[in-house]
């Protein structure tokens with residue numbers, strides 16, 4: 267007898283995923299307490315604390331909720347244990363010690379839902395201007411251009427939208443990418459991975475295990491010292507046994523149709539056939555909005571001037587939070603060691619006496 271499967275009930279009410287823009291909900295809210303740019307873990311932590319304090323808050327994201335993590339490699343697992351990724355007191359209740367990308371996304375969505383954090387997705391902020399009573403924030407989204415006013419602004423735009431490029435000819439060819447998602451689709455392909463950090467080694471190993479013929483090209487003489495402790499030996503052993511080819515102390519000079527990488531290294535110039543290339547050489551912080559507003563940014567390190575206690579920048583009422591605070595050294599500040607930024611910012615904002623009457 268055939269067994270029938272009923273489809274999942276459409277009546278399960280999880281409630282709205284996020285809260286609404288306070289200005290759309292209540293016309294008396296003409297000026298927000300806090301406007302947060304970026305709805306990653308940092309933006310969410312600010313939003314949750316602001317909601318808890320009864321402030322009017324809105325998060326704007328040019329993508330969707332946790333849009334950077336959404337674009338990480340599909341099968342990626344965090345190196346941080348679940349407890350250290352928690353924000354706003356919401357438990358990350360999974361049986362595994364370290365969440366996968368999918369589990370982390372489900373968790374941060376739950377934080378947004380529990381606190382009913384107002385979030386406008388697919389709305390990119392184009393400018394922040396200081397005005398008499400705070401800031402004027404311009405954004406562009408599905409309903410066109412919008413302007414909002416806020417007493418304080420939090421910049422939490424991370425770095426994932428700005429991958430480093432090599433700056434060589436052919437980098438824009440369709441088989442060359444700065445984003446690696448998954449190995450499926452590369453069976454029996456010749457794949458070149460450029461880079462020597464965690465992202466490059468992880469991609470190289472996954473591609474090799476899915477049957478691709480992988481070459482890693484790295485300008486250093488070995489993988490970076492910051493490599494995850496379980497990744498380094500695995501990679502070194504695969505290179506030693508000849509399963510993965512490594513071109514150390516080598517640089518790429520061009521990508522050429524119909525599928526060539528040209529470079530040079532200690533052994534002289536080289537040219538290699540390939541079906542796909544992944545350039546995984548890190549990121550730079552998205553600090554353009556801060557720079558345009560007048561936040562002081564170190565020209566060498568790109569570290570913005572912020573008070574570490576409060577996250578406030580040299581522009582009063584403008585906060586810079588999360589991984590952005592690390593400047594070019596993007597790996598120095600991550601979720602684990604910045605998840606208290608939300609509480610610090612909200613406490614400082616409340617103490618500054620700017621807060622409006624609490625919004626119910």
Ligand SMILES: Cc1cc2nc3c(=O)[nH]c(=O)nc-3n(C[C@H](O)[C@H](O)[C@H](O)COP(=O)(O)OP(=O)(O)OC[C@H]3O[C@@H](n4cnc5c(N)ncnc54)[C@H](O)[C@@H]3O)c2cc1C
Pocket residue numbers: 303304305306307308309326327328329330331332333334335338339342343344345346389390391392422423424425426427465552587588589590599600601602603
């Ligand atoms: C592969 C990988 C693995 C990682 N593993 C770990 C780990 O195990 N543990 C850990 O603690 N950290 C880890 N990290 C780092 C961690 O993911 C980041 O530190 C963290 O996501 C930073 O959070 P954030 O909220 O500051 O920025 P992001 O998560 O980058 O969020 C920034 C948001 O801002 C939005 N945005 C940008 N510009 C604009 C704009 N102009 N207008 C509107 N929205 C905008 C983006 O769409 C994005 O949603 C990992 C990173 C990578 C790449």
